[in-house]
Each structure stands twice: as C-alpha cells, then as structure tokens.
C-alpha cells in the first residue's frame with residue numbers, strides 16, 4: 001500500500017525555479033522520502049571494491065535509514081545484505097570495516113557464509129519441519145559494479161544501472177583515474193546539521209563566491225561544462241587555471257597537480273539522491289551519505305590513490321585528501337557551514353527561488369554555464385515527481 | 393624519572409596551547425610549535441585501527457601550520473558558524489626519547505558551545521606529542537591529536 005503524499009501548506013510552486021521551504025524540515029515528508037526515494041526505484045553508490053578488496057572483507061553502511069552489510073564473497077562478488085539476522089533481527093556486524101571467514105550472529109549462533117547463505121542453526125531439530133536453510137540466507141539487495149563502484153537498489157522497478165547512470169558513468173570512470181584500480185587511503189566522517197537535500201544542492205554559482213580560496217587560487221576560470229540526466233544526476237567537468245605560484249599559500253605544494261596522466265581538470269558526479277564523486281587536483285573522493293533525520297546528515301568521505309602511484313605520489317594524495325576537500329578542507333569547509341545555515345533558514349514561511357541560469361518564466365536556460373545554479377532544478381523535478389507533489 | 397621542572401614546562405606548554413584554542417588566538421596556537429619545524433596532525437583512531445592513516449588535518453611542515461592560521465583567520469572568516477571550545481586535558485605519560493625530545497601522552501575531552509549557547513562534547517581522545525624542552529620553555533616538534541570520536545558532530549574549524 002502506498003503512503004499518501006503529505007499536503008503542503010501551499011501547492012507545489014508552478015515556476016520550476018521555486019521550492020517550498022517546509023520540505024527541508026518536515027518529519028512526515030522525510031518519512032515519505034525514505035520510502036519513495038531512498039527505498040524507491042533508484043541506485044545508490046554504496047562503496048568501492050577497494051574498500052573491501054579480498055574475500056571475507058566487509059564494510060557496514062546505511063542507505064536512507066536501512067543498515068547494510070557489504071561482504072566480499074569467496075567467489076569474488078561483493079554482495080550487499082541487510083545488517084540484520086534473518087532469525088530475530090540482531091545486528092550482525094558492528095564494526096565499520098573488517099575481515100571474517102563467516103558471519104556468526106551472537107544471539108542464537110546462526111552462522112552464514114561469506115556469500116550470505118545460512119550454514120548452521122543450533123537446535124534445528126526443534127524447528128518446524130518446513131524450515132529450509134535456503135529460505136533464511138541474509139536478505140540481499142540487487143547489486144552491480146561499475147569501475148569497482150558498487151551500486152545497490154531496494155526496488156525491482158529501478159531502471160537498468162547503465163541507463164540510470166547515463167553519461168555520469170563515464171565521468172565516474174574518469175574521476176577514478178580511468179578504471180577501477182584504486183586503493184583506499186582512508187575516511188573522514190562528519191555530521192552536518194542540514195537536511196539531506198540541503199547537503200546535496202551545491203551548484204557552480206556559489207563556488208567562487210562562498211569559497212574565497214577559489215578566488216585566491218584563481219580557480220574560477222569558468223571553462224567547463226555541466227550535464228544533467230533524466231534521473232536527476234549532474235556532472236561537471238571543469239578546467240582549472242594554473243594556480244599562481246607562491247603568492248598566497250606558504251606551502252603551495254599542497255595544491256600541486258602531480259598526476260602526469262591528465263590536464264588540470266576537475267570532475268564532479270552528483271548522483272541522485274545522495275552520492276557524490278569528486279576528482280579535484282590529485283584528490284579522488286567518494287562521498288557516501290545518509291540522512292539521520294530531517295535535520296542531520298552524516299557524510300563519509302572516502303579517499304583513494306591509484307595502484308600505480310609510487311610512495312611519493314601516495315603521500316601527496318594523502319596530504320591533499322587530508323587538507324583540501326573534506327569537512328575541514330581548505331576549499332570545502334564553508335559548504336558545511338552553509339548546509340547548517342540553509343537548515344536554520346528553512347524555518348521561515350514561503351519558498352526559495354533559484355535565479356542564475358533561469359529563464360524569464362522561471363524555467364531552465366538550455367545552456368548552463370559552469371557557474372550557473374539552475375542545472376540543479378532538473379533534480380528537483382525528479383524529486384517532485386517521485387514524491388507526488390502537485391501544483392494544485 | 394623526569395625532573396619536576398621539565399614536567400612543569402611541558403604542562404605550561406599544554407596550557408598555552410589550550411588557552412590559545414579556547415580564545416581563538418591562532419597566532420598563540422602557532423607559537424606553541426617549534427619555529428621552522430613544528431608539525432601538527434589530527435586523525436581518528438579508526439584510521440590507525442584500519443591501518444589507513446588518513447588524517448582530518450595534516451600540517452606536515454611549518455608552512456602548513458602557517459597556512460592553517462591564514463585560513464582560519466582570513467580565508468574562512470565570515471563563512472563558518474562559530475563555536476567556542478573548552479579543552480580538558482590530563483597528562484598520562486611522559487618519557488625522554490633517544491632523540492632528546494619528550495614523548496608525552498595526554499588525554500583530552502573537548503566541549504563546544506554553539507552560537508545558540510548550547511554545549512556538547514565535540515571530541516575525546518589523546519595527544520601524542522614530541523616536545524622539545526630547553527632551560528626556560530617547551531615547544532611542540534610534533535603534535536598529534538588522535539580522536540576516539542570517529543564521526544565528528546560538526547565540521548571542525550579549529551584544530552583540536
């Protein structure tokens with residue numbers, strides 16, 4: 001049975017560039033988002049195989065509000081399970097990452113193999129005669145891999161993954177450095193006090209304005225393209241001007257581009273609903289996020305190096321990863337500040353309206369420049385339709 | 393056994409460090425590091441447990457320390473929602489290393505108070521410091537803040 005769409009205090013605005021502020025904090029709307037969007041017909045990027053490179057490796061994560069356990073099977077496949085015992089529902093893994101030969105639930109000691117099959121259950125002679133092990137394997141999500149990135153969906157109605165990703169698939173490949181051969185450098189984890197939609201609505205307009213470092217480092221060349229997709233994704237491929245040497249930073253080596261394989265180019269793939277993959281300078285960064293409530297969003301930044309990197313290159317990537325794009329990053333810290341403030345500001349009546357790259361009647365200009373904001377409105381149309389909000 | 397005088401200098405340095413951060417005196421923070429070669433790192437214990445070693449902040453040379461001060465006081469100013477910290481520390485071990493530096497481990501708990509004057513715990517963890525001590529003063533040659541807190545409850549503007 002479908003939950004009814006909650007009514008807004010006014011119908012959804014007719015002009016595509018306007019959004020009601022109440023959608024950023026209402027509990028009932030949040031619950032419906034979990035159902036219709038997060039557990040709906042979309043794919044979620046839940047990780048990269050480099051986070052669990054060998055059989056037995058696992059990682060726990062959350063999509064929407066669902067607790068998941070990803071496990072690298074003996075057969076080389078990474079599966080994504082509910083992190084919950086099929087017997088009485090005990091959480092199976094508590095660690096963020098690790099390696100195990102099998103999964104044993106502590107409560108009644110049911111044992112599952114790395115592929116999620118139930119291997120043994122104690123006291124089985126007193127189970128109903130109809131009990132079959134194959135009915136009690138770990139509950140699994142439909143999962144596929146592209147360039148080592150692991151995508152899962154809760155819904156049988158999700159389009160094929162390649163159709164869902166569209167051109168973003170190739171941006172992901174380029175952002176990874178050409179293929180899946182990356183190594184995990186580590187994580188940074190933070191809670192932003194903003195709604196998940198506030199934490200995923202960044203655009204090109206703010207970049208040189210909010211982030212003073214963009215201006216100081218002359219990174220606002222504006223040469224770049226944005227692309228949007230019918231499933232609500234946005235990709236950016238932008239050229240960086242060479243940073244002025246020694247003018248601004250005491251240690252300009254921090255912002256050097258050392259990867260010899262490419263021109264100074266940044267890649268951003270913002271995937272609906274809540275994934276981000278960024279390559280900026282020599283930082284290769286995947287963001288997996290989940291809403292804790294309508295008011296808080298936890299973001300896990302995972303960083304990678306390339307397998308062909310020598311130790312010097314690896315150290316350079318680690319240094320940039322630590323200091324540039326994370327929750328305390330030199331060119332990103334201000335984003336977190338804005339997420340929190342957007343959320344506070346959402347507690348005022350009425351609507352907000354995008355302007356840059358918007359047509360006279362509130363539509364979206366067909367050409368979106370790197371520093372326009374209207375390309376986000378495609379995603380908002382996807383949101384509106386998935387949520388069932390109407391204009392009357 | 394480390395002389396009482398040496399420990400007093402170590403504690404005075406730690407107090408100066410905390411006083412600087414609590415009063416957002418970033419020049420004072422910088423002054424706690426050995427001029428020219430001080431280093432700072434803030435990382436989570438998860439990073440160590442998983443053998444990953446990716447810090448949250450990494451100032452692996454003095455110029456980077458200077459840049460951190462520059463960002464907090466100038467580049468980011470006016471953009472972040474400010475907060476005030478109180479650090480509570482307890483020295484739990486100290487020994488003299490072969491390099492002549494004192495290796496000091498200190499537990500910390502940092503409370504933060506938001507713009508709306510609500511107070512919560514920001515992080516808990518330990519400092520692992522390599523400290524140079526001469527007759528009259530001590531400075532950090534390497535300071536590492538290792539957080540037990542894996543997911544910080546807000547973005548960190550100031551070093552820990």
Ligand code: FES
Pocket residue numbers: 085086087088089090105106107108109110
């Ligand atoms: S809940 Fe897991 S074995 Fe009973």
Ligand SMILES: [Fe+2]
Pocket residue numbers: 202206207210211332335
């Ligand atoms: Fe930004």
